[in-house]
Amino acid sequence: MNPALAIHWPMVAVLVRRAMNEILRVPGAAIPGVLAPTIFFLGLTAVFGELTELGGFGTDDYQSFIIGVSLLQGSGFTGAATGVNLARDIEAGWFDRLLASPAPRPVILAGMVISAALRALIPAAVLLTVGFAIGVSWPGPFGLALAIVGVMGLATAAACWGCALALRFRTQSAAPLMQAGMFVLVLCTTSYAPREHLQGWLHTVATINPVTQVLEMVRQGFLGTVTWHETWPGLLTIAALVAVLAAFALRGMRRMAD
């Protein structure tokens, strides 16, 4: 653990606990984050289930191919919702309480984004349960662990993105921008078909979109073999996204006083 984070861990922990109240104390609060990716997953599996006959999917089970993108959808939505919650806290004045406290700004951000990473495990758990029930291949312990790392990592990046926007606009009206940003990033990948089946602009975008690397890292266990070759670009992408977006969020936090 980062030494600075270790020193401030009790602060991070109380902020995480407070953020977790959103889903632990509000009945049904977790449902929107679970429902959309689960419906997408089931619907697309039913409609495009025979797509794997085209070949190149690395599996005959379409559900095993798209479980990865559904996991990242749930993760992205849940992460971006942290920005909506922050905008609400700014509007209500709660965020001033945190800013007027001696807690360092990175600690305040860490509290918010770590809670997002933990909350993202809820849609992931539901999706995996539904997925395994309808025949998604078992990814193996290492593949499952990588999928979870991907889910939590993307939720962290999405939370930083949401927080950066919340700190820029300071209103919940920016919520569609937070959600749409993640939606586009996750879908403009090899979400529903392998790269060789994509055409035109989508092929180009999916190639340069860094989330494609995360998706392929998450997906590999469900398709069969986990390799370092497919893993490191995903881990690097998550680290880079979190670093860049956290820097934007921290800059926004400093500019709150301007």
Add this chain to the structure above:
Amino acid sequence: MAAIEVRGLERAFQGGVKAVRGVALEVAEGEIYAFLGPNGAGKTTTVRMLTTLLRPTGGSARVAGHDIVREAPAVRRAIGVALQEAALDPLMTGRELIHLQATLHRLPRAEARARADELLARVGLEYAADRRVGTYSGGMRRRLDLASALVHEPRVLFLDEPTTGLDPVSRKTIWDEVRALNRAGTTVFLTTQYLEEADQLADRVGIIAQGRIVAEGTPRELKAQVGKPHLEIAIADGEVERAREVVGRLGRALPPKDGLVLVELDGGAAQVAPVVRALDEAGIAVESLQLVEPTLDDVFVAKTGRHLEGDGAGEAAGGAGEERAEQPAEA
């Protein structure tokens, strides 16, 4: 060393709107300083700057010995803040909120728990400690907010309109707590739009209007600037002139108004008894009397031409002295 030193503090917003225009003040250690002014006068903007939530665009300030811009983290460690809208998370319990605040101030877990118990008892909320804040009344929220601002025993406490919107009982509870804190040595900087609050609580008052301090001093000093207290005496018909002559020996007799004998008293309430005694000795029956003192609103009107609060807000019709606090006295 002053607890708060402010020099030419300014804050302009986008579009060039200046909310605070060169505020300068000093608050001594252990003092209660009230910043009195109407909505939009610049009180909250000043507090947000002093609590490091907003950067000044001009001037400087030190709080608890630390510069609010260059040493902002040190300022945050030294201050307690209860802002205008009691921003409390409705999903947390009162105890959780204080525990969170204690942790943010780096109190060890056991100490944080003990402090939460102590503070909740102190503001009379121990019975609701484990209830969610969403179920609290406005007064309970303000008391909880105050308790959370005290968790680290701050040297300087900022209260931004701590009783706005509260019922009289809750308001008095907050006042009592502020007085108790001050007796324990805490410097208190509070903003208010209530005259009575400033009058009751503050050692010194700064009156702010349109971003500038227009008057500053103890409530007594400020009121003395706009006039002395006077006694309004109702007596039997036919005795008015003789009564004026009698009271004129004890103070400056003013022209009668609506059949009342008016006398200005340098000594205020202390001079009421001698006046009554003198009238009695002269065989003049007093039907009723009232001691009328200048208020901070009179000061505000004198300095700005406007009333501070109530329906009278706006241009003052009759200048200083039109609305005065009346203290009925036994005849």
